[in-house]
Amino acid sequence: xxxxxxxxxxxxxxxxxxxxxxxxxxxxxxxxxxxxxxxxxxxxxxxxxxxxxxxxxxxxxxxxxxxxxxxxxxxxxxxxxxxxxxxxxxxxxxxxxxxxxxxxxxxxxxxxxxxxxxxxxxxxxxxxxxxxxxxxxxxxxxxxxxxxxxxxxxxxxxxxxxxxxxxxxxxxxxxxxxxxxxxxxxxxxxxxxxxxxxxxxxxxxxxxxxxxxxxxxxxxxxxxxxxxxxxxxxxxxxxxxxxxxxxxxxxxxxxxxxxxxxxxxxxxxxxxxxxxxxxxxxxxxxxxxxxxxxxxxxxxxxxxxxxxxxxxxxxxxxxxxxxxxxxxxxxxxxxxxxxxxxxxxxxxxxxxx
Numbered sequence: 138x139x140x141x142x143x144x145x146x147x148x149x150x151x152x153x154x155x156x157x158x159x160x161x162x163x164x165x166x167x168x169x170x171x172x173x174x175x176x177x178x179x180x181x182x183x184x185x186x187x188x189x190x191x192x193x194x195x196x197x198x199x200x201x202x203x204x205x206x207x208x209x210x211x212x213x214x215x216x217x218x219x220x221x222x223x224x225x226x227x228x229x230x231x232x233x234x235x236x237x238x239x240x241x242x243x244x245x246x247x248x249x250x251x252x253x254x255x256x257x258x259x260x261x262x263x264x265x266x267x268x269x270x271x272x273x274x275x276x277x278x279x280x281x282x283x284x285x286x287x288x289x290x291x292x293x294x295x296x297x298x299x300x301x302x303x304x305x306x307x308x309x310x311x312x313x314x315x316x317x318x319x320x321x322x323x324x325x326x327x328x329x330x331x332x333x334x335x336x337x338x339x340x341x342x343x344x345x346x347x348x349x350x351x352x353x354x355x356x357x358x359x360x361x362x363x364x365x366x367x368x369x370x371x372x373x374x375x376x377x378x379x380x381x382x383x384x385x386x387x388x389x390x391x392x393x394x395x396x397x398x399x400x401x402x403x404x405x406x407x408x409x410x411x412x413x414x415x416x417x418x419x420x421x422x423x424x425x426x427x428x429x430x431x432x433x434x435x436x437x438x439x440x441x442x443x444x445x446x447x448x449x450x451x452x453x454x455x456x457x458x459x460x461x462x463x464x465x466x467x468x469x470x471x472x473x474x475x476x477x478x479x480x481x482x483x484x485x486x487x488x489x490x
Contacts, residue, residue: 248306402470405446410434
């Protein structure tokens with residue numbers, strides 16, 4: 138499938154369709170575009186590989202998001218490549234919001250998972266239709282969607298499963314409750330992520346704050362919990378950690394999480410951290426060898442310049458690169474879609490570019 142690359146903030150590939158003509162100063166081109174109003178600041182920065190570093194400030198340590206267009210307002214995005222081509226995105230919203238894209242650049246709203254509502258969730262949401270942090274996957278010929286129902290500050294929470302053959306709005310079947318938590322538990326049943334290990338076993342990572350990130354077994358036949366086992370794989374002693382993503386590459390499982398605080402607009406402090414393990418159940422350790430169950434994590438993305446609180450990441454393999462997706466907040470507090478290539482250094486550690 139043909140995809141539009143998402144460019145490094147330091148250089149635009151010479152064959153990119155919107156690259157400046159050879160010999161043209163990018164900064165001169167950017168200034169001209171801004172002066173005439175031809176480009177919005179964010180679009181110009183993404184297209185021409187420039188970061189608006191204030192006078193006297195050091196350059197940002199992390200890249201700007203690649204260029205995306207269309208309906209790009211998201212929170213907690215999850216991507217899946219569709220067998221028929223293009224991409225399906227699910228994200229936090231009323232009854233779980235959906236978007237589609239043919240090229241990983243232009244995005245369009247595509248309705249919701251449950252246009253008629255999801256009344257089975259309201260006992261956990263206080264009656265709200267807003268459902269959180271979905272995780273999409275396509276396994277066994279069907280789309281699987283795990284999603285959260287909760288309210289802020291409470292661990293009276295639940296993770297549910299829905300499945301669909303097409304992924305389209307209104308086509309989803311409620312498969313029921315997977316796991317719940319309450320005030321008597323030391324964990325929070327939100328932010329699910331389905332992972333399949335090298336032996337074909339299914340696992341669900343989830344969790345937030347409290348005692349951290351957990352891992353349970355999932356029955357591939359039903360998509361629901363297989364047994365009563367639960368493993369702790371990351372935590373900060375009750376501190377701010379959430380949004381696990383497990384990605385298998387080579388001989389390692391990489392556990393991506395978000396540290397610190399989301400949901401505060403431009404004041405959000407989310408940042409993306411990672412550790413790795415040769416076993417999906419851990420122990421996961423960061424680059425310095427610190428266990429993620431002891432607060433460890435290697436930072437691979439944080440806020441800078443006009444990019445505030447990037448996090449609640451998803452990672453997937455595409456035909457051109459491994460891809461890191463996330464939300465971030467603009468200066469005005471709007472939550473927007475971020476997409477970057479995910480590279481790997483000589484020691485096998487990921488970095489965004």
